Amino acid sequence: xxxxxxxxxxxxxxxxxxxxxxxxxxxxxxxxxxxxxxxxxxxxxxxxxxxxxxxxxxxxxxxxxxxxxxxxxxxxxxxxxxxxxxxxxxxxxxxxxxxxxxxxxxxxxxxxxxxxxxxxxxxxxxxxxxxxxxxxxxxxxxxxxxxxxxxx
Numbered sequence: 001x002x003x004x005x006x007x008x009x010x011x012x013x014x015x016x017x018x019x020x021x022x023x024x025x026x027x028x029x030x031x032x033x034x035x036x037x038x039x040x041x042x043x044x045x046x047x048x049x050x051x052x053x054x055x056x057x058x059x060x061x062x063x064x065x066x067x068x069x070x071x072x073x074x075x076x077x078x079x080x081x082x083x084x085x086x087x088x089x090x091x092x093x094x095x096x097x098x099x100x101x102x103x104x105x106x107x108x109x110x111x112x113x114x115x116x117x118x119x120x121x122x123x124x125x126x127x128x129x130x131x132x133x134x135x136x137x138x139x140x141x142x143x144x145x146x147x148x149x150x151x152x
Contacts, residue, residue, distance in 0.1 A: 002144060003090055003112075003132045004044060004097040005105050007124040011054040019053040029149050030058050030127040034065030035146055037129055044068055045095035050078035052101070058127065059099040072099075084108040084117050092134045092141075105130075112141040125149060148150065 005073075022030065026137055041066030044066060049059035051074050059072040077086055078100035084107045090096060098105075105124050107117040114121060122130055125148045133144040 001092045003092055003134060003141075004042070004095075005109055005130045005132065006057040006058065006097060006099045007102060007105050007125070007126055007128055008050075008052070008054040008099060009061070012044075015079050021053045022057045026054070026126060027057065027061065030061045031065065031129045032116050033129060033147055035064045036061070038067075040147075042066060042129075043095060044097045046070060047072040047097045047099065048075040048078065049073075049099040050075070050101060052079070055099045055101065062097065062099070072137040078104060084111050088112060092132075097129075104123055108150060109143070113143060122146060 009022045009030035011020040012023050016021055047059050047063050047068055049055040049072055063072050078098060080101040080103060082104055084104060087108055088111055102124060106120060109130060110119050110121050111117040122143060128146060128148040130146045131144040132141045135142050
């Protein structure tokens with residue numbers, strides 16, 4: 001019973017790639033994080049990503065490593081400046097993974113944990129995975145754990 005929030009991997013600059021796909025470093029780092037998540041037994045019920053190339057590529061890498069047979073799906077409302085409120089009523093039993101961007105991911109985590117998207121609760125890193133869960137017997141969300149590629 002969890003919600004997994006993922007910031008896309010490091011991407012190429014728009015001068016190098018107008019679609020800003022993942023850089024080699026971003027793809028490799030996402031692969032390492034995905035393998036770590038698999039080693040920890042992470043299982044997802046669905047993976048949704050924004051329509052941006054770097055989010056789709058990040059979701060592809062995660063889905064492949066996690067042996068997610070259902071694949072991934074593009075979802076509207078996960079872009080950097082999109083409203084987080086429509087995502088505030090997610091079912092933790094769905095074990096959904098959302099792959100998107102900043103500041104959206106940080107605002108969504110803040111809203112779910114504190115009730116205000118203006119009160120930061122965690123700083124996301126590229127390719128990082130933040131696990132939110134519902135507090136037992138409550139409608140409140142908590143940060144269960146986070147996987148980050150670099151400490152500090």
